[in-house]
Every structure is written in C-alpha cells, then in structure tokens.
Amino acid sequence: MLSTTVKKCSGWLLLAASFSITTARLNSISGSQGYPTREIAGVFVVDTPLVRAAEDFAISHSSHPVYKHVMRSWLYGVLMINANETLINHVNLEIHAVSTLLHDLGWYKGNSSIISPDRRFEVDGAIAARDFIQNHEDGKSWDERKVQLVWDAIALHTERSIAYFKELDVQVVSKGIQLDFSGPANGVAEEDYLAVTRAFPKDDLKDSVNNTFLWLCETKPTTTYDTWMQPWGDNHVEGYSANGKRRYDLIFKNLNP
Numbered sequence: 001m002l003s004t005t006v007k008k009c010s011g012w013l014l015l016a017a018s019f020s021i022t023t024a025r026l027n028s029i030s031g032s033q034g035y036p037t038r039e040i041a042g043v044f045v046v047d048t049p050l051v052r053a054a055e056d057f058a059i060s061h062s063s064h065p066v067y068k069h070v071m072r073s074w075l076y077g078v079l080m081i082n083a084n085e086t087l088i089n090h091v092n093l094e095i096h097a098v099s100t101l102l103h104d105l106g107w108y109k110g111n112s113s114i115i116s117p118d119r120r121f122e123v124d125g126a127i128a129a130r131d132f133i134q135n136h137e138d139g140k141s142w143d144e145r146k147v148q149l150v151w152d153a154i155a156l157h158t159e160r161s162i163a164y165f166k167e168l169d170v171q172v173v174s175k176g177i178q179l180d181f182s183g184p185a186n187g188v189a190e191e192d193y194l195a196v197t198r199a200f201p202k203d204d205l206k207d208s209v210n211n212t213f214l215w216l217c218e219t220k221p222t223t224t225y226d227t228w229m230q231p232w233g234d235n236h237v238e239g240y241s242a243n244g245k246r247r248y249d250l251i252f253k254n255l256n257p
C-alpha cells in the first residue's frame, strides 16, 4: 500500500516535472514573439538584423566595461521578462533589446558627435538611438510609437520615479539596467543571473561608472545640476558648484507677492 502510494507520488512528480519543462519551453518559444533567437550566456534573445546592428553600434561607441554593462542589462532584462507572464505578453523584445543596448551611448568618451555639451547623457543616448533606428533599413519601417518608446526608455532610464510608471516597455528597460546594480531580483533566478555575470564579468563596473559620473560633472556640469548626478560633482570635482543654479535658487526669483 505504502509502495503504491510512493509509486503514484513519484509518477505524479515525474509528470509534474515534465509538464513544467514543457511549459518552460513553450514560454521561451512564445516569449520570443515570433522573432528568431540566439543564445547568449544561457539566455535566448531576439536575433534580428536591427538588434545585431544595435549591438555592433554599442561595441563601437562604448568602452569595454560599458559594453559589458549593456549586455548584462539586456540579458538580465530578458530573464526578468521571461519570469513574468504580463511582461512576456506586453513587452516588445526588439524595443527592449535596442533600448537597452543603446542606453549608454551618452557615456562614450571617444570622438563622437553623439555627445553634446548641453544635454543630459540620457538625452544624448535617446537622440542617438532614434537616429540609429531611423537610419537602419529595418528601423525605417518602425512606426513613430515604437521609436518613441525607445526614446523614452533611454531618456528616462535613470529616473525610476518616472520610468516605473510609464509603459511596460519603458519600465523593463530601467528595471533590467537596475538589476546590474542590485543583484538578482524581479523573478530572476540566482543561477541564471550568475551565468550572465560569468560571461560578462562586472569587476570593472564600479570604477567605470564612478569615473563616468565624474567626467560628466567635469565636462558638462550644467547637465548635472539638480539631478541625481550632482553629488558626484559636489563631493569629488574641484570647482564644481550648483549653488545659485538649482531650481531651489531660481524658482521664485520672478514671483513677487
């Protein structure tokens, strides 16, 4: 009697196990939204000419540490999407890939017309990504709504208090990038997270990010006043001062009782 129960139980377990594997496979197929895929660090990602070109563009307009950061952010984001039925059904994987791969173009310290003297780096990146899409053969057929989602996703990726309340396509870009700083969260399993980190090690992330914020505060300080970047200038950059230039200093200037 006992052994029958055990047999029955293990039969159910086997059935349950094979069922969940099938469900996982179905998810990864339906999760690809009909796009071709390729595998990177154990993650199946959308593989279209536009996404390949976005990765090439990121490689040629980023330092190596930043390239690895955008790749990890992409892969963590895909893991997060795959862990959530709502996201699988509502997030466009090409928008997610292109936005995440191009989100830090505004950090490129090389000779590039992407970097402006007067715009936040997020806006430089958003504008460059829009140009990239509109100059690509397949991107030309994107409707304005899709392009706008990429622009918004990149421009707002650091402003979580806004991005997390925008369209899901915008939310997941910001949240996927955040995973590179927080560690596994949002349904991403630790072993999947670590496989990505092994493929694109993040030993150089901290210094690269710190140096980039210092560089932005040094070279285009006006784009950092009154933003989350300001403390890097206040604490570490000689001669940097937002005083008199913050909204706090200016907002009531022309309002007389």
Ligand SMILES: *[C@@H]1O[C@H](CO)[C@@H](O)[C@H](O)[C@H]1NC(C)=O
Residues within 6 Å of the ligand: 084, 085, 086, 087, 168, 187
């Ligand atoms: C899935 O994502 C949606 C949209 O972000 C969110 O509202 C929901 O809580 C998530 N579900 C789980 C189980 O995390």
Ligand SMILES: *[C@@H]1O[C@H](CO)[C@@H](O)[C@H](O)[C@H]1NC(C)=O
Residues within 6 Å of the ligand: 111, 112
């Ligand atoms: C920067 O690039 C432009 C055009 O691509 C080129 O004309 C210029 O010589 C370059 N400057 C430097 C310092 O490499």
Ligand SMILES: *[C@@H]1O[C@H](CO)[C@@H](O)[C@H](O)[C@H]1NC(C)=O
Residues within 6 Å of the ligand: 206, 207, 210, 211, 214, 236
């Ligand atoms: C960032 O750089 C500044 C200036 O070199 C340094 O004082 C600070 O400790 C660095 N922060 C981190 C977290 O490495």
